[in-house]
Amino acid sequence: xxxxxxxxxxxxxxxxxxxxxxxxxxxxxxxxxxxxxxxxxxxxxxxxxxxxxxxxxxxxxxxxxxxxxxxxxxxxxxxxxxxxxxxxxxxxxxxxxxxxxxxxxxxxxxxxxxxxxxxxxxxxxxxxxxxxxxxxxxxxxxxxxxxxxxxxxxxxxxxxxxxxxxxxxxxxxxxxxxxxxxxxxxxxxxxxxxxxxxxxxxxxxxxxxxxxxxxxxxxxxxxxxxxxxxxxxxxxxxxxxxxxxxxxxxxxxxxxxxxxxxxxxxxxxxxxxxxxxxxxxxxxxxxxxxxxxxxxxxxxxxxxxxxxxxxxxxxxxxxxxxxxxxxxxxxxxxxxxxxxxxxxxxxxxxxxxxxxxxxxxxxxxxxxxxxxxxxxxxxxxxxxxxxxxxxxxxxxxxxxxxxxxxxxxxxxxxxxxxxxxxxxxxxxxxxxxxxxxxxxxxxxxxxxxxxxxxxxxxxxxxxxxxxxxxxxxxxxxxxxxxxxxxxxxxxxxxxxxxxxxxxxxxxxxxxxxxxxxxxxxxxxxxxxxxxxxxxxxxxxxxxxxxxxxxxxxxxxxxxxxxxxxxxxxxxxxxxxxxxxxxxxxxxxxxxxxxxxxxxxxxxxxxxxxxxxxxxxxxxxxxx
Numbered sequence: 001x002x003x004x005x006x007x008x009x010x011x012x013x014x015x016x017x018x019x020x021x022x023x024x025x026x027x028x029x030x031x032x033x034x035x036x037x038x039x040x041x042x043x044x045x046x047x048x049x050x051x052x053x054x055x056x057x058x059x060x061x062x063x064x065x066x067x068x069x070x071x072x073x074x075x076x077x078x079x080x081x082x083x084x085x086x087x088x089x090x091x092x093x094x095x096x097x098x099x100x101x102x103x104x105x106x107x108x109x110x111x112x113x114x115x116x117x118x119x120x121x122x123x124x125x126x127x128x129x130x131x132x133x134x135x136x137x138x139x140x141x142x143x144x145x146x147x148x149x150x151x152x153x154x155x156x157x158x159x160x161x162x163x164x165x166x167x168x169x170x171x172x173x174x175x176x177x178x179x180x181x182x183x184x185x186x187x188x189x190x191x192x193x194x195x196x197x198x199x200x201x202x203x204x205x206x207x208x209x210x211x212x213x214x215x216x217x218x219x220x221x222x223x224x225x226x227x228x229x230x231x232x233x234x235x236x237x238x239x240x241x242x243x244x245x246x247x248x249x250x251x252x253x254x255x256x257x258x259x260x261x262x263x264x265x266x267x268x269x270x271x272x273x274x275x276x277x278x279x280x281x282x283x284x285x286x287x288x289x290x291x292x293x294x295x296x297x298x299x300x301x302x303x304x305x306x307x308x309x310x311x312x313x314x315x316x317x318x319x320x321x322x323x324x325x326x327x328x329x330x331x332x333x334x335x336x337x338x339x340x341x342x343x344x345x346x347x348x349x350x351x352x353x354x355x356x357x358x359x360x361x362x363x364x365x366x367x368x369x370x371x372x373x374x375x376x377x378x379x380x381x382x383x384x385x386x387x388x389x390x391x392x393x394x395x396x397x398x399x400x401x402x403x404x405x406x407x408x409x410x411x412x413x414x415x416x417x418x419x420x421x422x423x424x425x426x427x428x429x430x431x432x433x434x435x436x437x438x439x440x441x442x443x444x445x446x447x448x449x450x451x452x453x454x455x456x457x458x459x460x461x462x463x464x465x466x467x468x469x470x471x472x473x474x475x476x477x478x479x480x481x482x483x484x485x486x487x488x489x490x491x492x493x494x495x496x497x498x499x500x501x502x503x504x505x506x507x508x509x510x511x512x513x514x515x516x517x518x519x520x521x522x523x524x525x526x527x528x529x530x531x532x533x534x535x536x537x538x539x540x541x542x543x544x545x546x547x548x549x550x551x552x553x554x555x556x557x558x559x560x561x562x563x564x565x566x567x568x569x570x571x572x573x574x575x576x577x578x579x580x581x582x583x584x585x586x587x588x589x590x591x592x593x594x595x596x597x598x599x600x601x602x603x604x605x606x607x608x609x610x611x612x613x614x615x616x617x618x619x620x621x622x623x
Contacts (some may be wrong), residue, residue: 006172032054206567
């Protein structure tokens with residue numbers, strides 16, 4: 001079963017209750033598989049609710065190569081809960097291949113927890129189903145009863161995914177909970193009763209924070225954006241992305257021969273993706289853009305030197321070597337590249353044209369670096385805007401959670417908001433941080449049932465990437481600042497879900513969303529400024545947006561809802577992909593309880609074993 005309630009609805013508690021039920025009544029041994037960031041939380045639930053489970057981090061399936069089907073610690077555990085199961089939407093990953101044989105063992109029962117079962121394609125859900133459903137022919141009542149054929153029919157538009165999901169997926173939204181489980185208080189506000197206590201959802205307050213992106217880049221923003229051209233348009237003043245599309249420099253007679261043909265497949269999306277990365281980092285912060293350009297200069301210089309030595313450094317492993325090798329180890333770098341890339345012969349390339357294109361891109365990167373390298377924090381208008389926001393009187397005594405998509409931006413903000421790290425109440429978390437659990441407890445001790453030690457300093461301002469946007473309870477805080485421009489509501493809803501949860505003590509939660517502006521737009525209304533940002537994204541990204549996950553793509557109407565503070569509109573867009581139609585049965589039951597309580601009582605008191613039948617068309621028997 002999929003438990004896919006939207007964020008903040010308590011999926012972890014529902015999952016824990018399912019495990020407890022099967023452990024108590026079926027004597028099954030549970031195994032919980034979750035992201036590393038949630039392992040400690042699940043260890044706590046395991047102890048608090050006496051689940052008798054083992055907790056396994058997803059990273060162990062990949063980094064350590066753990067194979068539960070072959071491991072004595074796990075192979076007897078037939079009841080498996082997978083938290084944030086959308087991490088298994090790709091079947092070609094090592095973690096998927098290590099887990100699937102275990103879930104195919106006879107007698108296994110699987111619970112999948114995720115608010116986003118489908119990110120981009122129906123195949124995301126197909127792959128999660130195939131984790132626990134080894135056969136193609138299925139007992140799920142679909143026509144045709146073949147998962148492969150049914151999902152092909154979905155892709156062709158001939159079948160509806162909801163007709164399958166209503167049998168295996170439960171999804172409830174905030175509105176659904178209030179409509180079907182809620183009551184009105186004396187002021188007409190909806191609440192639900194939990195443990196005899198009234199529990200309210202907080203009201204969301206969304207507020208845009210404008211800043212001049214031209215001032216942040218000392219007037220060079222439009223120049224920098226013009227460098228980030230569309231791949232394939234080789235204007236002399238624009239970046240050509242040559243290193244990310246080297247198939248175009250393979251000799252014509254070799255382009256469709258392996259291993260060169262695979263360069264076409266790899267490069268097809270890579271150039272567009274690099275342009276999106278540059279554009280997003282340009283908006284995120286001066287520091288993120290500066291560091292990205294610096295890394296690209298390093299790898300381009302090494303790539304060019306490799307070509308001069310007769311080496312074509314293509315492929316993922318070569319890319320890692322180009323970037324990760326320390327300067328003092330550079331002599332060994334070229335020996336390792338030679339060993340890794342023997343299958344690519346430089347004589348099969350138009351080598352001089354490739355070198356010229358790489359040198360051109362290196363020159364453009366140098367010009368970009370020259371425009372940003374001397375911008376100081378004092379000149380960074382976006383940084384100054386967040387400092388001014390933090391000085392607001394209504395934020396003085398609040399816990400504040402600041403999100404950025406990029407680790408460089410998060411660390412830059414921490415360095416500037418807490419120079420020298422002298423203030424222990426301000427901290428930063430990204431995927432590289434080893435003591436995340438300690439930081440989370442100090443930031444939200446009440447939500448995490450943590451007793452602060454006498455020498456510990458509470459954290460009041462926490463700067464983070466989306467490493468904290470999934471599954472964690474941070475509702476000691478009521479204020480989020482989103483430092484990057486939002487293209488899509490999904491990530492915003494995930495972030496707000498850390499503090500907008502059933503049982504929070506706050507009546508309102510506040511979200512401040514940064515919005516870049518150009519100088520000429522200062523006198524325009526908010527909607528017109530948003531329209532111009534949306535058009536700018538279209539002009540810069542264009543058709544390359546299709547390579548992004550659905551959660552990352554531009555959603556113009558949702559952007560208007562986010563920045564105009566339209567809470568109902570935001571809920572509507574967040575629910576667009578709620579795979580509706582999966583809750584009709586529950587709604588019918590609720591309606592019967594409300595409108596026909598006597599009939600509902602009769603249904604509940606029907607004895608076990610009651611069956612229904614109908615005559616066959618031939619009149620020779622019954623079904």
